[in-house]
Amino acid sequence: MSAVLVEVDERALYRYLLRLGDLCLVLGQRLGEWVGHAPALEEDLGLANIALDLIGQARLFLTYAGEVDGHGRGEDEIAFLREQGEYFNAVLVEQPNGDFGQTIVRQVLIDAFQVELYTRMAASSDARLAAIAAKSLKEVRYHLRYSGSWLVRLGDGTEESHARVHAALDTLWPYTVELFAEDDLDRLMADRGVAPRLSEVRSGWMQRIDELLAEATLKRPADRPYSWHGKRGEHSEHLGYLLAEMQYLQRAFPGARW
Amino acid sequence: MQPNEATRDWPLFEVFVRARGGLDHKHVGSLHAADAPMALLHARDLYTRRQEGVSIWVVPSQAITASDPTEADSLFEPARDKIYRHPTFYEIPDEVKTL
Numbered sequence: 001m002s003a004v005l006v007e008v009d010e011r012a013l014y015r016y017l018l019r020l021g022d023l024c025l026v027l028g029q030r031l032g033e034w035v036g037h038a039p040a041l042e043e044d045l046g047l048a049n050i051a052l053d054l055i056g057q058a059r060l061f062l063t064y065a066g067e068v069d070g071h072g073r074g075e076d077e078i079a080f081l082r083e084q085g086e087y088f089n090a091v092l093v094e095q096p097n098g099d100f101g102q103t104i105v106r107q108v109l110i111d112a113f114q115v116e117l118y119t120r121m122a123a124s125s126d127a128r129l130a131a132i133a134a135k136s137l138k139e140v141r142y143h144l145r146y147s148g149s150w151l152v153r154l155g156d157g158t159e160e161s162h163a164r165v166h167a168a169l170d171t172l173w174p175y176t177v178e179l180f181a182e183d184d185l186d187r188l189m190a191d192r193g194v195a196p197r198l199s200e201v202r203s204g205w206m207q208r209i210d211e212l213l214a215e216a217t218l219k220r221p222a223d224r225p226y227s228w229h230g231k232r233g234e235h236s237e238h239l240g241y242l243l244a245e246m247q248y249l250q251r252a253f254p255g256a257r258w
Numbered sequence: 259m260q261p262n263e264a265t266r267d268w269p270l271f272e273v274f275v276r277a278r279g280g281l282d283h284k285h286v287g288s289l290h291a292a293d294a295p296m297a298l299l300h301a302r303d304l305y306t307r308r309q310e311g312v313s314i315w316v317v318p319s320q321a322i323t324a325s326d327p328t329e330a331d332s333l334f335e336p337a338r339d340k341i342y343r344h345p346t347f348y349e350i351p352d353e354v355k356t357l
Contacts (some may be wrong), residue, residue, distance in 0.1 A: 041290075042304060045304055045307075146299055233333050
């Protein structure tokens with residue numbers, strides 16, 4: 001492989017790792033907003049556990065990204081000191097928590113995505129990525145069990161709970177399309193065997209989602225065209241507020257440790 | 259096991275966790291959940307966060323019949339002066355390592 005190609009690949013891998021890591025980081029931050037506010041103490045801890053798992057995964061991806069980047073930046077610097085346009089998470093995860101039902105719907109959609117993604121990524125040609133995926137897969141399988149069981153309870157629950165999760169599903173569904181929209185970077189990673197084809201991830205995801213929606217007596221909304229590209233750094237209006245809160249400490253006290 | 263409709267409280271479950279294979283499940287606490295499957299998830303999240311266990315039991319608290327503390331005198335006091343029931347008067351051979 002020529003030196004130029006290696007360099008191109010390193011930049012690409014760096015950006016791809018940010019996609020994976022930012023998805024976890026932003027969703028973990030969102031779930032953390034529930035701490036102290038969940039409907040029951042038990043759910044408070046359940047959501048916080050998932051948030052901590054996701055931030056743990058973000059650390060693995062972002063630490064690796066820092067090494068690939070080669071400028072000596074650690075996980076904290078990458079997590080907290082980038083501008084909004086340099087975050088590459090799909091916009092679904094930055095959407096507000098809404099009520100508990102909306103948080104659960106968002107969680108189901110992402111959990112099923114991560115289960116299907118990590119299952120295949122565990123066989124990645126990149127050994128480090130394969131190891132991270134294999135470790136994280138155990139966590140996201142539990143996340144899906146948690147969120148999926150809640151989706152069924154709420155969807156197949158009372159009139160009120162059904163109406164609420166259905167509204168949340170209609171609101172959030174359009175954001176799922178971006179998860180599977182393959183661009184040049186996704187294609188390159190799949191060609192190199194680093195990541196799975198998104199079309200394969202999507203078919204596995206769709207099957208899981210359809211089964212869960214059927215059990216929850218919910219109807220799958222139709223896909224819609226969209227105008228955001230979080231995976232390229234073009235985000236919805238919500239991310240800026242989330243980052244302002246998340247980055248405050250590192251911006252106010254650079255390099256703070258405890 | 260009906261939830262209290264007045265307060266909409268979830269029923270209480272007692273949680274038992276097995277720390278390692280071969281050990282007994284030990285009572286670790288209680289929690290609220292709508293039903294047993296949810297209680298298992300909650301127990302996992304509340305009581306095994308720090309690798310405390312390899313297996314969980316959840317039992318509806320209502321299913322437990324407890325002895326009455328006011329009857330402790332008649333239930334437990336009579337055993338106090340029957341120390342001959344303890345096997346402490348036997349010489350244990352040195353060869354026996356665990357008993």
